[in-house]
Amino acid sequence: MTDGHFVVIPVTVEDVLYCSFSSWYAKFGKYTISDAAIFKPLPKEFVAYLESDGIELPKENKKDSVLFQDAKPNSDNEYSDWEESDAGILKNSEKMNSDPTEHFKSFHNELKETIKSFGSVAPKLNWSAPQDSTWIMTGRNMKCFSTSDLFLLLKSSDYVNHDMYHAFDETTDYDKANPPKFELELILRKWVDINPSTEFRCFVRDRQLIAISQRDLNYYSFLDEIKEEIMEKIFMFFDDVLMGKFDCNSFVFDVYIPKPLKKMYLIDINPFQRSTESLLFSWNELATMKPADDDVDIRFVTEHNSGRFASKAHSQNHVPVEFVNASVDTQSMIDFLKKCKNMELENSDSDDSSNEETERL
Template sequence: MLSSDLLSCGIDRWYPDLRRLTIRSVLVPLPSDFAAYLVADGVVLPGGDDEAGASPAGEEADDESADGSATLALPASFEAVRRAIDDGIERLGGAVFVKLNWSAPRDAAWVLGGSLKCTSSEDVLLLLQSSDRAAHDLTEARRMCEDAAAAGEGGAGVDAAGEPHGFVLALRKWCELQPSREFRCFRGAGGRLLAACQRDRFSHFPELGARRSHDLGLLEAFGRELPSAPARVVWDAYVDRNDKVHLVDLAPFHESTDPLLFEWEELVALDDAAASPPQLRLVAEGHIAPSASIYNGWPQELQQLGQQDLESLIQTAQKAAKSADS
């Protein structure tokens, strides 16, 4: 994957041209000092419980706070960005879903009680500062690109044409989307739809089987409205109750993008093979699995435990509980 492939899938690049096909959004540019603040250790929100650990905007932080812990200076751009976020939320009806150039902080939903619905700048900043996915966008995303990795680049920089690019925060109008109507589609080098699958890979939706051919036809027709660059791309779509298709997001045709119900080897083979009708893959009855989101928010030590170690820990906890009751 080249930097141009990744950058063209950033919402700052595709939203202006495709806004009529997608969810209404407000894009907030993130200055470099604000991006650095988001990936700094600790969560600091002025006006919250952690305010004592923060220095005023634009001032240098002391090496240590009174309790011996490191302090974090708020960036000079903090108030301007926070005002832009609150203004954007108000323009979009009071509630938003957020993402950075490429990724949404889905892994941090636990900090808002399991929801990604944000109604204030405090909600937005708490999600972003708690998310590994957001941190990856800000520090590692471009390292996946062959040309950027060779040049030692990671975050913002310049694109292949020498144009500067940076980070943006996308505020997207909150919509109550039905998981059964979300799909992920894979487009090959010839611009043809190779395959599609339901977006929620952890659930079986019985009604989708009867609609398979119909939904696939809707997705094929919609795919022809998307721009030709990049030639190979992954796009997420939502089909509403009136059979109107809405673009949700774009992602690189690359192994860094989750193939969901496919394997990347399958998709590459389909792209290399002669043209064949696309398929819409669904979760079969009896093949559902627990959502990966149940692990988000666990202490890192627990996530790293093997199955036997985890079972041993559970048994120890159960024994301790019985002893406490006796």
């Protein structure tokens, strides 16, 4: 808010399209940290698979995802007295006889070959990576070793849904009668381990770099010592690489500067709009701040404010810890489902008792 008014951030359909991965990667791919394979356009059968309810993985390598390994009660464990209806919770996949990849075999083979050639990959669509669904992965990251990992991440992500249906919701020139046409794309980037402490998000408004935020919201004491060097390197990268070649006037870009701060890598480019995470800034600040031409507001998590950012990123997409633990252990999954079933029965009994009391009254 400014003077009690909500600040409108103007962003056009064209601005959003410029930030689509294949659009900016064509110009700046040599500045990124790893190779990327872009699949575009996507087969309509694969898009239909992403749109479908439920999570069904390729039959040939479903075992690669621990969450979907079969767990069946038997005489060797304490749940051997389960009724068939109880055990049925774990057998949903058995009811699905068809392999989802049967409808896009050729494309599935392309994905497998790409993953094999890269060793492991990190996926994203045009604008968003499925970071909100990493809780379901054993490594708690986006590192995929198989198409099962890949599909599990994509099918569990709300961010993927944003790219498919809501990418232009904030644009000022959006016409519902004539929605913008774009090709949905899948990008597989070769996995590279990076140190999150030196990844930064940079905000550009009207061709001016106005703000820089630490990307990972944890406290790193050494950042203050290298603050001036970080600012200088980001300014140079923006002036020499992005400002004259990127077609957007306002945008957000992420960079990684590994120690000893000799190199800089472009990680991503996003639209200058509220759905892009503003991290240590508010969007009203970013829309109204008026820095001098040679000034930029750079912010780090400090020892004094670290408690404000203690919650994990994408926590709104997280689930009970019992389910997270169960996702990496078959027996834990049995325990978790048994607990859920008991709670369901207890709630049912409670409702019945309440109804009986009401009838007596």
